Amino acid sequence: MTAQPKLLIIDDDLSRRELIRAALSFLGRPFEFYGFVDWLQSDDQSLKGDKVSLVLLGQSELPISLEKLLRNLQQKTPDAAVVTLDEWSEVAELPDDLKSGVTGQLNVPFSYQELLDQLHKAQLYSRPSLGARDANNPSSELFSSLVGSSRSMRLVRQAMSQVTGRDVNVLITGESGTGKEVVARNLHDYSVRKNGPFVPINCGAIPADLLESELFGHERGAFTGAVSSRSGRFELAQGGTLFLDEVGDMPLSMQVKLLRVLQERKFERIGGTKTLEADIRVIAATHKNLEEMIEEGSFREDLYYRLNVFPIEMPPLRERTEDIPLLLDELLGRLKKQGFDSVRFQMSALESLKAHPWPGNVRELSNLAERLAILFPNGVVGVSELPARFQHVEEPDPARYANTEELLESSSVTGAIASATHLDHLPEEGLDLKAHLEAIERSLIEQSLAVHEGVVARAAELLKIRRTTLVEKMRKYGMQRK
Structure with missing residues (x-):
C-alpha cells in the first residue's frame, strides 16, 4: 500500500498546535511538528524527497528571513508546497522560483474546508514536479521498455x-x-x-x-x-x-x-x-x-x-513525435541484438519523420526501422533515403544526389520501384505496366497490414476487398502475416 505523504508544521506558536493537531487528525493524514530551531538543526531522513507534500509555515522567533527559510525547505523537501499560517509580508518580495512554491495562506483559526482546499492546491503543485523529475530520468529501471520523455x-x-x-x-x-x-x-x-x-x-x-x-x-x-x-x-x-x-x-x-x-x-x-x-x-x-x-x-x-x-x-505517435529519436534508438538497438547493422539519421530525416501522421503508430515506426537497417546497413539515412511516403520535408542538399539519380535513371530495376510510389505522367521510354501495378498493389497491401497489426480481415476492409482475395494476393507476393 502506498504511504501517504506527510504534512510538516514548522511553528514557534505553541498555542495553536492543538487546533492544527485536531484538524489533521480528523483528516487522517500523518504529520510532524517542529519548532524553527529544531527544524533548522534537523536531518530527519523520513522527511526527505517526496515524503512531504505540504508545509504549514508559522511565525518564527528567530531573526531569519522568509527567503532563507524557503531555501532550506527547498533543499530538504523539494516537492512540497508551502502554506503560511497567517500573513507573511515578505511573500510578495520573494524571487519567482520561491514564490511559486507558496501556494496559499491559512488564517488561524481555519475551517476544515479551508484546510482541504490548501491540501488540494498542494497536490496540484507537486504533480508537475514529479513529472519533471521522471522526465530527467527517462532510463529509470521502472517501465524502462516504455520509451519516451514526452x-x-x-x-x-x-x-x-x-x-x-x-x-x-x-x-x-x-x-x-x-x-x-x-x-x-x-x-x-x-x-x-x-x-x-x-x-x-x-x-x-x-x-x-x-x-x-x-x-x-x-x-x-x-x-x-x-x-x-x-x-x-x-x-x-x-x-x-x-x-x-x-x-x-x-x-x-x-x-x-x-x-x-x-x-x-x-x-x-x-x-x-x-x-x-x-x-x-x-x-x-x-x-x-x-x-x-x-x-x-x-x-x-x-x-x-x-x-x-x-x-x-x-x-498515438503523432501526438508525441518528440519521442521518435528515442524510439528509433531503442528499436535499432533491439535489431542490433538480432544481428542487424546499425543506422544513423540526419536531423533533416528525423524532422521528416516527425511530420509523418503515423497511422500505424510505433509498429509502423518499427517496420520502417527494420527496412532501413536492411537497405542501409551501417549507413546514414537522410530525407532522400526515406521511403517516399515518409518524405515530408525538402531534401536540404539535393546536389549530393545528382550523380546517384543519373545512375538510377539508367537502371532497368528502378522503373518498378520508383513508379510504385509516384508517377505523374507516362515516361517517354514507356514502362512495364504489369510490374508498375503490382508494385503499387504490394505497397498498399503492406501499408494496410501495418495499420491493422497484420490482421488480414481488417486490412481487407481497409482495401475494400474480400478477405480471401487479400489472402491470395499475399500468397502471390510471398507476404506473411506478422
Whole structure:
C-alpha cells in the first residue's frame, strides 16, 4: 500500500498546535511538528524527497528571513508546497522560483474546508514536479521498455506506477500499434503476480465459435473435434495475468460468460462439471470506443465497468513525435541484438519523420526501422533515403544526389520501384505496366497490414476487398502475416 505523504508544521506558536493537531487528525493524514530551531538543526531522513507534500509555515522567533527559510525547505523537501499560517509580508518580495512554491495562506483559526482546499492546491503543485523529475530520468529501471520523455508518456508511466501495487483490473485504450501490450507486460512484471504467468489472447484474431474454448478450455468429447481435454487461457494464467487484447471484438455471447467469471472468480471447462477457481488479474485492451459500442448495444455496460477499474490511455505517435529519436534508438538497438547493422539519421530525416501522421503508430515506426537497417546497413539515412511516403520535408542538399539519380535513371530495376510510389505522367521510354501495378498493389497491401497489426480481415476492409482475395494476393507476393 502506498504511504501517504506527510504534512510538516514548522511553528514557534505553541498555542495553536492543538487546533492544527485536531484538524489533521480528523483528516487522517500523518504529520510532524517542529519548532524553527529544531527544524533548522534537523536531518530527519523520513522527511526527505517526496515524503512531504505540504508545509504549514508559522511565525518564527528567530531573526531569519522568509527567503532563507524557503531555501532550506527547498533543499530538504523539494516537492512540497508551502502554506503560511497567517500573513507573511515578505511573500510578495520573494524571487519567482520561491514564490511559486507558496501556494496559499491559512488564517488561524481555519475551517476544515479551508484546510482541504490548501491540501488540494498542494497536490496540484507537486504533480508537475514529479513529472519533471521522471522526465530527467527517462532510463529509470521502472517501465524502462516504455520509451519516451514526452508529457503524455510521463503521464502513462505515472498512472502505471499508481496501479502496479494494486491487484485490480486495468483497461488500456489507444489506437492500434501504440504499445498496449507493452504496457500490459510492464504492469505484470512489476505487480505482485510477477512470478506467475503472463498469458495474452487476441479476442479479434480467434473465430467466435472457438473463443470460448480458448478462454475456458474443454473436456474430451465436449464438441466435434474435441478428441482430448484441453486447458484454456484462464487455467494457464492461474496466479498470474490474463491479457485480453482487442476485447472490443468479443461477441456479446462471450461477454456474458466473461462477466460471470469476473464477478464470481469461477468457471467451468466446456463439457465439464468441475468448477475451477480463477485466481488471475485481468488486463484488457482495445482500440475501439467501448462507450460508443455500449450506446450501440454491441458491448455490455456492466462488463465495461468490471474491466475499466483503472483506465490507461496510450497516446498515438503523432501526438508525441518528440519521442521518435528515442524510439528509433531503442528499436535499432533491439535489431542490433538480432544481428542487424546499425543506422544513423540526419536531423533533416528525423524532422521528416516527425511530420509523418503515423497511422500505424510505433509498429509502423518499427517496420520502417527494420527496412532501413536492411537497405542501409551501417549507413546514414537522410530525407532522400526515406521511403517516399515518409518524405515530408525538402531534401536540404539535393546536389549530393545528382550523380546517384543519373545512375538510377539508367537502371532497368528502378522503373518498378520508383513508379510504385509516384508517377505523374507516362515516361517517354514507356514502362512495364504489369510490374508498375503490382508494385503499387504490394505497397498498399503492406501499408494496410501495418495499420491493422497484420490482421488480414481488417486490412481487407481497409482495401475494400474480400478477405480471401487479400489472402491470395499475399500468397502471390510471398507476404506473411506478422
